[in-house]
Amino acid sequence: FELKPYGLGSIEKAANDKSNYKGKIGADLNVNLTPTLKLDLTTNTDFAQVEADRIAVNLSRFNLYYPEKREFFLEGYQNFQFSLGNGNQLFYTRRIGIDSFRSVPIIAGARMFGKIGKNNIGLLDIQTGGNDFTSSTNNGVFRYKRDIGSQQSYIGGIFTSKVNNDISNHVAGVDGAYSTSRFLKNKNLVIAGLVAESFDNKTPSKNNYAWRFYIDYPNDLIDHFIGVSGLGQNFNPALGFLERNNFESFTWNMRYYPRWFTKYGIRRMALKPWEFTAYRTATTGELESFANESRPLGFFTKSGESFEFNLQQIYDRVDHPFYLTPHDSIGVGKYWMYRQEFQLSSFQARKIWGAVVYKWGGFYGGKINSLETSIGINVDEHLNFRTDYNYNHVDLVNGVVRTNELAEYINYAFNPNLDFSFFVQWNSLDDFMLGNFRFHWIPKPGKDLFIVYNRGYNQLDRFKFSEPTSSVGAAKLVWRFVF
Numbered sequence: 001f002e003l004k005p006y007g008l009g010s011i012e013k014a015a016n017d018k019s020n021y022k023g024k025i026g027a028d029l030n031v032n033l034t035p036t037l038k039l040d041l042t043t044n045t046d047f048a049q050v051e052a053d054r055i056a057v058n059l060s061r062f063n064l065y066y067p068e069k070r071e072f073f074l075e076g077y078q079n080f081q082f083s084l085g086n087g088n089q090l091f092y093t094r095r096i097g098i099d100s101f102r103s104v105p106i107i108a109g110a111r112m113f114g115k116i117g118k119n120n121i122g123l124l125d126i127q128t129g130g131n132d133f134t135s136s137t138n139n140g141v142f143r144y145k146r147d148i149g150s151q152q153s154y155i156g157g158i159f160t161s162k163v164n165n166d167i168s169n170h171v172a173g174v175d176g177a178y179s180t181s182r183f184l185k186n187k188n189l190v191i192a193g194l195v196a197e198s199f200d201n202k203t204p205s206k207n208n209y210a211w212r213f214y215i216d217y218p219n220d221l222i223d224h225f226i227g228v229s230g231l232g233q234n235f236n237p238a239l240g241f242l243e244r245n246n247f248e249s250f251t252w253n254m255r256y257y258p259r260w261f262t263k264y265g266i267r268r269m270a271l272k273p274w275e276f277t278a279y280r281t282a283t284t285g286e287l288e289s290f291a292n293e294s295r296p297l298g299f300f301t302k303s304g305e306s307f308e309f310n311l312q313q314i315y316d317r318v319d320h321p322f323y324l325t326p327h328d329s330i331g332v333g334k335y336w337m338y339r340q341e342f343q344l345s346s347f348q349a350r351k352i353w354g355a356v357v358y359k360w361g362g363f364y365g366g367k368i369n370s371l372e373t374s375i376g377i378n379v380d381e382h383l384n385f386r387t388d389y390n391y392n393h394v395d396l397v398n399g400v401v402r403t404n405e406l407a408e409y410i411n412y413a414f415n416p417n418l419d420f421s422f423f424v425q426w427n428s429l430d431d432f433m434l435g436n437f438r439f440h441w442i443p444k445p446g447k448d449l450f451i452v453y454n455r456g457y458n459q460l461d462r463f464k465f466s467e468p469t470s471s472v473g474a475a476k477l478v479w480r481f482v483f
Contacts, residue, residue, distance in 0.1 A: 010474035037114035076113035079122035092241035169238035207232035270298035304347025337362035446480030
């Protein structure tokens with residue numbers, strides 16, 4: 001048994017408002033039921049110590065996927081995964097305890113995950129509290145996979161549930177995969193499929209399905225993938241993440257990794273004859289979008305560097321206008337876009353390392369030049385810096401859009417028990433800047449003290465350092481007991 005109670009004190013202040021002081025206590029109880037099966041119980045769960053999200057510039061008409069950072073949900077995450085393909089997930093942990101980047105209180109919850117013989121189990125039930133935007137909600141997930149044979153083949157299923165005073169949403173799915181490393185004597189082969197259906201009190205009970213089937217040949221010289229999938233117009237996994245719905249898609253990619261030019265320091269080439277995905281609208285059968293990428297030149301070096309030159313062809317049918325900025329939008333139409341891209345990166349364990357991605361070409365009837373850069377400095381075993389900068393210059397028919405995104409990371413470890421990190425980001429498209437400071441001290445193993453401070457600014461044309469839009473400071477002490 002591992003008991004981890006915590007106490008937290010915080011102060012919050014919004015612009016033109018009084019300071020708000022809060023205190024909070026809670027606890028986690030972790031139980032090793034067997035060496036491979038774990039039970040977690042939590043109450044008044046808090047994630048004050050988690051690093052702030054980096055809000056990316058979004059120039060597409062689709063939702064951005066933000067990775068999970070909370071330790072409670074990260075541990076054993078693979079036991080709950082159920083991928084629908086094309087960037088869609090049936091279960092997305094950030095649907096619990098977060099609503100539109102706002103924290104939703106977790107009242108209590110239980111989670112069990114691990115393995116018993118050939119049975120892989122993921123069970124979760126969490127009750128979240130209400131706020132000004134939503135009422136108290138029960139979130140439940142059950143994921144099961146049964147190993148078949150000795151080659152990681154399996155058959156399984158999943159059930160998710162989200163219920164409150166306004167929502168009654170349930171999703172059920174089954175999946176399976178045959179995996180072998182003995183295809184053609186010594187090659188890898190994976191054949192997999194799934195089907196899922198949602199049941200929601202606010203959507204019709206037709207076209208509420210999802211399905212996927214694929215064959216993958218992931219090997220050292222050739223990686224070959226073919227897959228088909230679809231999401232119905234009314235498929236609605238309330239605890240999932242959907243980039244889009246109401247589609248049927250076909251994906252086919254081919255990658256080739258020959259070991260050429262090894263005497264010149266090349267570890268292996270990374271060529272891509274094609275990698276394309278086509279979507280058609282499920283209800284009409286009309287082509288919705290198409291994307292293909294070919295890589296005539298790419299390689300990895302023995303010293304850890306990589307290079308790519310890619311050619312991209314993109315088609316997108318826009319049925320409803322979407323806005324890049326409050327004043328610049330992409331109108332209804334059918335758009336063909338052709339782009340080129342360079343990628344270059346060095347080995348990140350070096351004292352100084354860097355990465356750059358530059359792409360240029362068509363963009364919804366106009367042109368785009370896009371630059372993504374990262375520079376890191378590993379001063380020593382205590383201190384490292386990282387700077388990310390992204391720039392977009394978009395020429396549209398009715399004007400020019402320029403975006404800047406800057407993120408700076410500083411980490412310093414005095415010793416294994418004492419460290420701090422600082423993260424600041426600026427996003428010109430959303431017109432905000434945020435700083436996140438975190439201090440972590442381990443007075444003795446199993447005890448943790450976190451001090452966190454966030455400071456944010458909106459409307460940067462009126463920027464005054466002494467007048468943040470919001471500021472939040474918190475101190476959290478966690479004490480660990482093992483018995």
